[in-house]
Amino acid sequence: MIYITRQEHFxxxxxxxxxxxxxxxxxxxxxxxxxxxxxxHNYSLFVTIKGEVNPETGFLINLKTLSKIINEKIIDKVDHxxxxxxxxxxxxxxxxxxxxxxxxxKELEGTIYDLGAVLxxxxxxxxxxxxxxxxxx
Amino acid sequence: MIYITRQEHFxxxxxxxxxxxxxxxxxxxxxxxxxxxxxxHNYSLFVTIKGEVNPETGFLINLKTLSKIINEKIIDKVDHxxxxxxxxxxxxxxxxxxxxxxxxxKELEGTIYDLGAVLxxxxxxxxxxxxxxxxxx
Amino acid sequence: MIYITRQEHFxxxxxxxxxxxxxxxxxxxxxxxxxxxxxxHNYSLFVTIKGEVNPETGFLINLKTLSKIINEKIIDKVDHxxxxxxxxxxxxxxxxxxxxxxxxxKELEGTIYDLGAVLxxxxxxxxxxxxxxxxxx
Amino acid sequence: MIYITRQEHFxxxxxxxxxxxxxxxxxxxxxxxxxxxxxxHNYSLFVTIKGEVNPETGFLINLKTLSKIINEKIIDKVDHxxxxxxxxxxxxxxxxxxxxxxxxxKELEGTIYDLGAVLxxxxxxxxxxxxxxxxxx
Amino acid sequence: MIYITRQEHFxxxxxxxxxxxxxxxxxxxxxxxxxxxxxxHNYSLFVTIKGEVNPETGFLINLKTLSKIINEKIIDKVDHxxxxxxxxxxxxxxxxxxxxxxxxxKELEGTIYDLGAVLxxxxxxxxxxxxxxxxxx
Amino acid sequence: MIYITRQEHFxxxxxxxxxxxxxxxxxxxxxxxxxxxxxxHNYSLFVTIKGEVNPETGFLINLKTLSKIINEKIIDKVDHxxxxxxxxxxxxxxxxxxxxxxxxxKELEGTIYDLGAVLxxxxxxxxxxxxxxxxxx
Numbered sequence: 001m002i003y004i005t006r007q008e009h010f011x012x013x014x015x016x017x018x019x020x021x022x023x024x025x026x027x028x029x030x031x032x033x034x035x036x037x038x039x040x041h042n043y044s045l046f047v048t049i050k051g052e053v054n055p056e057t058g059f060l061i062n063l064k065t066l067s068k069i070i071n072e073k074i075i076d077k078v079d080h081x082x083x084x085x086x087x088x089x090x091x092x093x094x095x096x097x098x099x100x101x102x103x104x105x106k107e108l109e110g111t112i113y114d115l116g117a118v119l120x121x122x123x124x125x126x127x128x129x130x131x132x133x134x135x136x137x
Numbered sequence: 138m139i140y141i142t143r144q145e146h147f148x149x150x151x152x153x154x155x156x157x158x159x160x161x162x163x164x165x166x167x168x169x170x171x172x173x174x175x176x177x178h179n180y181s182l183f184v185t186i187k188g189e190v191n192p193e194t195g196f197l198i199n200l201k202t203l204s205k206i207i208n209e210k211i212i213d214k215v216d217h218x219x220x221x222x223x224x225x226x227x228x229x230x231x232x233x234x235x236x237x238x239x240x241x242x243k244e245l246e247g248t249i250y251d252l253g254a255v256l257x258x259x260x261x262x263x264x265x266x267x268x269x270x271x272x273x274x
Numbered sequence: 275m276i277y278i279t280r281q282e283h284f285x286x287x288x289x290x291x292x293x294x295x296x297x298x299x300x301x302x303x304x305x306x307x308x309x310x311x312x313x314x315h316n317y318s319l320f321v322t323i324k325g326e327v328n329p330e331t332g333f334l335i336n337l338k339t340l341s342k343i344i345n346e347k348i349i350d351k352v353d354h355x356x357x358x359x360x361x362x363x364x365x366x367x368x369x370x371x372x373x374x375x376x377x378x379x380k381e382l383e384g385t386i387y388d389l390g391a392v393l394x395x396x397x398x399x400x401x402x403x404x405x406x407x408x409x410x411x
Numbered sequence: 412m413i414y415i416t417r418q419e420h421f422x423x424x425x426x427x428x429x430x431x432x433x434x435x436x437x438x439x440x441x442x443x444x445x446x447x448x449x450x451x452h453n454y455s456l457f458v459t460i461k462g463e464v465n466p467e468t469g470f471l472i473n474l475k476t477l478s479k480i481i482n483e484k485i486i487d488k489v490d491h492x493x494x495x496x497x498x499x500x501x502x503x504x505x506x507x508x509x510x511x512x513x514x515x516x517k518e519l520e521g522t523i524y525d526l527g528a529v530l531x532x533x534x535x536x537x538x539x540x541x542x543x544x545x546x547x548x
Numbered sequence: 549m550i551y552i553t554r555q556e557h558f559x560x561x562x563x564x565x566x567x568x569x570x571x572x573x574x575x576x577x578x579x580x581x582x583x584x585x586x587x588x589h590n591y592s593l594f595v596t597i598k599g600e601v602n603p604e605t606g607f608l609i610n611l612k613t614l615s616k617i618i619n620e621k622i623i624d625k626v627d628h629x630x631x632x633x634x635x636x637x638x639x640x641x642x643x644x645x646x647x648x649x650x651x652x653x654k655e656l657e658g659t660i661y662d663l664g665a666v667l668x669x670x671x672x673x674x675x676x677x678x679x680x681x682x683x684x685x
Numbered sequence: 686m687i688y689i690t691r692q693e694h695f696x697x698x699x700x701x702x703x704x705x706x707x708x709x710x711x712x713x714x715x716x717x718x719x720x721x722x723x724x725x726h727n728y729s730l731f732v733t734i735k736g737e738v739n740p741e742t743g744f745l746i747n748l749k750t751l752s753k754i755i756n757e758k759i760i761d762k763v764d765h766x767x768x769x770x771x772x773x774x775x776x777x778x779x780x781x782x783x784x785x786x787x788x789x790x791k792e793l794e795g796t797i798y799d800l801g802a803v804l805x806x807x808x809x810x811x812x813x814x815x816x817x818x819x820x821x822x
Contacts, residue, residue, distance in 0.1 A: 002509045003544040011264065013150045013175040018330060029331055031338065037219035038150040040177005042264055048544075056429060057440055058507030063541045064442065082174035096332030098276045127148065127179055130337045133277040133322075138822060139783045144814040155604060166605055168612065185818075193703060194714055195781030200815045201716065233606030235550045266555040267611045270596075274549060285812065287698045287723040292467060303468055305475065311767035312698040314725005316812055356722035370469030372413045401696065401727055404474045407414040407459075422675065424561045424586040448630035449561040451588005453675055493585035538559065538590055566741060577742055579749065644743030646687045678748045681688040681733075 003120055005048040006066045010075050013040040014083035014095040038082065043100075044125035045074070047108065051117035061115050069115075073107050097126040101134040109136070140257055142185040143203045147212050150177040151220035151232040175219065181268075182211070182241070183260035186249050198252050206252075210244050234263040238271040246273070277394055279322040280340045284349050287314040288357035288369040312356065318405075319348070319378070320397035323386050335389050343389075347381050371400040375408040383410070414531055416459040417477045421486050424451040425494035425506040449493065454511075455536035456485070458519065462528035472526050480526075484518050508537040512545040520547070551668055553596040554614045558623050561588040562631035562643040586630065591648075592673035593622070595656065599665035609663050617663075621655050645674040649682040657684070688805055690733040691751045695760050698725040699768035699780040723767065728785075729810035730759070732793065736802035746800050754800075758792050782811040786819040794821070 015038050016030035026034045033039070047070055051060045078087055083095035090103050101124045112119040125131040152175050153167035163171045170176070184207055188197045215224055220232035227240050238261045249256040262268040289312050290304035300308045307313070321344055325334045352361055357369035364377050375398045386393040399405040426449050427441035437445045444450070458481055462471045489498055494506035501514050512535045523530040536542040563586050564578035574582045581587070595618055599608045626635055631643035638651050649672045660667040673679040700723050701715035711719045718724070732755055736745045763772055768780035775788050786809045797804040810816040 001546070001548060002513070003546075004509065005542050005544070007540040009265065011176050011178055013177040016332070018332075020330070029336070032217040035217050035219070035223075037222045038175045038177065039148050039217040039219070040150040040175065041148055042179040053507075053509045053513070056431070058427070058429075058505035058510045060509060060543075062440070080169040080172050080176040082172070082176070085174045086172075094332035096327075098278065098327045098334060099332045102276070102327070128146065129281040131279050132334075133279070135275070135277075137275060138820070139787070140818040140820075141783065142816050142818070153606070155606075157604070166610070190781075190783045190787070193705070195701070195703075195779035195784045197783060197817075199714070231606035233601075235552065235601045235608060236606045239550070239601070268553050269608075270551040270553070272549070272551075283813065285724050285726055287725040290469070292469075294467070303473070306765040309765050309767070309771075311770045312723045312725065313696050313765040313767070314698040314723065315696055316727040354717040354720050354724040356720070356724070359722045368469035370464075372415065372464045372471060373469045376413070376464070402694065403418040405416050406471075407416070409412070409414075411412060420676065422587050422589055424588040443628040446628050446630070448633045449586045449588065450559050450628040450630070451561040451586065452559055453590040491580040491583050491587040493583070493587070496585045497583075539557065564743070566743075568741070577747070642743035644738075646689065646738045646745060647743045650687070650738070677692040679690050680745075681690070683686070683688075685686060 001050055002053050002060050003048055003050045004060050004063060004066070005046050006063055006070060008045045008047070008067065008070050008075055010043050010045065010079040011040060012043060012078050012081050012083055012087075013038045015039070016094065016096060017084070018094055038084075041126050043078075044131075045070070045104070046121070046123035047119070048121040048123070049112050049117040050120040061117055065115070069111055070108070073111060074104055097124050097130070097132045098134075100124055101132050105134050105136055138187055139190050139197050140185055140187045141197050141200060141203070142183050143200055143207060145182045145184070145204065145207050145212055147180050147182065147216040148177060149180060149215050149218050149220055149224075150175040152176070153231065153233060154221070155231055175221075178263050180215075180237075181262035182207070183258070183262075184241075184245065184256070185258040185260070186254040187257045188254035198254055202252070206248055207245070210248060211241055234261050234267070234269045235271075237261055238269045242271050242273055275324055276327050276334050277322055277324045278334050278337060278340070279320050280337055280344060282319045282321070282341065282344050282349055284317050284319065284353040285314060286317060286352050286355050286357055286361075287312040289313070290368065290370060291358070292368055312358075315400050317352075317374075318399035319344070320395070321378075321382065321393070322395040322397070323391040324394045325391035335391055339389070343385055344382070347385060348378055371398050371404070371406045372408075374398060375406050379408050379410055412461055413464050413471050414459055414461045415471050415474060415477070416457050417474055417481060419456045419458070419478065419481050419486055421454050421456065421490035422451060423454060423489050423492050423494055423498075424449040426450070427505065427507060428495070429505055449495075452537050454489075455542075456481070456515070457532070457534035458515075458530070459532040459534070460523050460528040461531040472528055476526070480519070480522055484522060485515055508535050508541070508543045509545075511535055512543050516545050516547055549598055550601050550608050551596055551598045552608050552611060552614070553594050554611055554618060556593045556595070556615065556618050556623055558591050558593065558627035559588060560591060560626050560629050560631055560635075561586045563587070564642065564644060565632070566642055586632075589674050591626075592679075593618070593652070594669070594671035595652075595667070596669040596671070597660050597665040598668045609665055613663070617656070617659055621659060622652055645672050645678065645680045646682075648672060649680050653682050653684055686735055687738050687745050688733055688735045689745050689748060689751070690731050691748055691755060693730045693732070693752065693755050693760055695728050695730065695764040696725060697728060697763050697766050697768055697772075698723045700724070701779065701781060702769070703779055723769075726811050728763075729816075730755070730789070731806070731808035732789075732804075733806040733808070734797050734802040735805045746802055750800070754793070754796055758796060759789055782809050782815070782817045783819075785809055786817050790819050790821055 016033040101122045153170040290307040427444040564581040649670045701718040
């Protein structure tokens with residue numbers, strides 16, 4: 001069993017805000033992250049998959065293929081976008097780093113499986129010093 | 138003459154968009170950076186000042202003082218803010234990295250001078266691979 | 275289950291030295307790290323906690339809260355301090371990176387639990403190329 | 412149980428190419444990585460070992476010892492070398508990052524064990540955004 | 549006057565070897581860098597240009613344009629290539645980091661000028677701890 | 686004219702304290718950096734030299750030679766040392782980052798000149814976000 005990881009980047013706007021809470025509650029829970037005029041981040045995304053090395057190629061799967069999939073399924077849909085308004089796969093979901101990681105997992109899991117590998121971890125940096133990891137359960 | 142640098146971080150939303158241009162022109166010049174729903178960045182700001190070392194303290198000026206000034210004059214006004222809508226010192230200015238660096242210079246130059254040092258360079262990373270530098274002229 | 279991590283920094287002095295060993299043994303085991311005049315490091319500390327995402331906030335716990343706890347319980351007690359002489363929670367303990375990580379775990383475990391999460395890992399960089407990880411058992 | 416990690420670097424040339432495949436197949440699978448004139452990388456290697464902390468020294472094993480072993484058993488044999496032509500411990504093996512990690516494991520496992528610790532993970536960066544991890548099974 | 553920088557990466561093989569020197573002299577001057585079986589690097593290239601900010605766009609020139617030029621004129625010709633055998637613009641030149649930086653300058657200077665900016669600096673990392681800078685004279 | 690830079694690391698203890706000031710003044714000026722029990726840093730040192738490229742070697746001077754000189758003249762004298770008590774070339778000098786950079790310049794300038802190059806800049810990181818630069822005048 002080998003684990004391989006590809007790192008990708010994207011920039012996006014978001015706002016931490018729950019429509020089910022009052023403005024006061026939103027401000028109390030989310031602080032300046034609830035700014036109605038948005039703020040944004042350079043997100044850094046690490047996708048780790050695992051499986052057997054193919055003896056013919058020495059690869060689990062080609063990292064270029066993994067990069068292409070992440071770009072098509074995730075980066076093209078979130079880069080330079082607004083997570084609250086424009087990202088179809090997170091519609092109605094509060095775009096915390098935790099939730100973004102879990103919904104990226106859902107988008108990638110099946111495609112990775114079809115390639116003969118298993119999605120192992122989604123790691124998402126929101127800032128240089130804050131990151132989340134999701135292992136699917 | 139010694140040069141000292143302090144690095145600070147902030148997260149903000151912006152949109153590259155000129156109200157004097159048509160929507161087509163904005164899209165052509167700025168591409169996905171003109172997204173009307175905003176996007177954002179983790180900006181990394183390096184402020185370099187120069188001057189003589191004080192023989193009594195071994196400092197040009199204390200880097201904690203420099204950090205405090207940058208936070209009060211810049212970070213508190215831009216962190217988790219929208220550059221197009223909320224940053225007073227850039228009102229009416231297109232928030233490209235180039236312009237942000239030049240307007241940060243204007244905000245800091247006088248205060249640094251009052252402390253007995255000279256502002257030398259504002260360096261601003263918009264993404265990990267793109268940055269601008271401004272030396273005041 | 276989600277894992278979230280906050281990175282913090284501190285600077286400290288230490289000396290690798292066991293009072294139960296002779297000077298020759300200390301020098302043989304610890305080399306220049308046993309220098310009686312001390313040396314020091316910029317330590318980089320990663321605290322990872324795990325638990326369920328709160329559906330109302332999208333958070334496990336707010337990373338600002340996690341940062342505040344790490345600062346109050348650890349950073350304020352070790353930053354710009356001498357590990358051998360001044361750090362209460364490591365009194366009588368040889369301040370190797372391994373031991374520092376294990377004693378930081380002890381300081382944080384209960385507080386994290388009280389917040390409804392579980393401490394997962396303490397990762398401590400002593401230099402850019404040397405780090406230790408402790409998972410509590 | 413504590414985990415300690417030492418990072419080392421080396422530069423090497425390689426070519427992804429299987430002699431059992433035709434030139435067309437090699438090009439199709441490996442793309443520009445199959446260039447017959449070679450290309451190369453600054454590899455970054457993280458070796459993680461685990462075990463009990465020695466109460467007398469505060470160490471699992473001294474990280475200087477770990478560094479010395481990695482240099483003698485691995486770095487001296489691969490640095491500024493050609494993986495396809497000159498690395499004895501990978502003779503006849505396609506030098507993908509996956510395979511390099513697995514063969515480095517084989518070279519180190521026994522020596523680490525003899526020191527009273529257990530090899531836990533070989534992590535190898537081939538580029539800044541691509542890395543593999545191997546845990547021995 | 550503003551300075552903007554774009555960072556790009558490429559991987560290549562090379563060998564430090566002068567055909568005008570004997571094998572002994574090559575080995576004495578270049579050490580293991582003269583290995584006849586090649587070695588390689590992940591090069592990191594920073595291209596800095598300078599000029600006036602266009603008041604209409606807030607840009608010196610769009611960093612995407614700068615990235616495109618660097619890729620077309622340099623990266624496509626050197627990535628996954630052998631500097632001694634395959635890079636047309638360095639034919640007959642010893643591929644030290646110094647020479648690579650100076651020949652990249654020659655390749656880019658005119659194109660940057662045609663865009664209304666001035667090439668300011670080529671900075672090239674050969675390893676994490678070794679880099680060269682060339683300012684054109 | 687080419688500029689080449691070598692980065693080296695060292696760990697040391699220090700204390701910002703002037704014997705000509707009272708304890709109250711020391712605390713007021715230097716804060717927790719004046720801790721009588723010391724604190725320390727992982728310093729990162731960048732030495733930049735400039736000169737003509739030797740057409741025979743493609744080098745200004747071999748970066749291995751530059752590294753060797755920095756290690757012999759600086760690193761061996763400061764690594765795992767106490768700047769206030771043990772570093773001969775800074776005897777009686779307050780070990781601020783500014784002063785350390787200026788005294789490292791003095792130690793290296795002549796040797797670099799003897800090699801046929803000119804010392805251009807000493808850049809010293811005291812922490813990840815604080816650094817100083819000295820150009821010799």
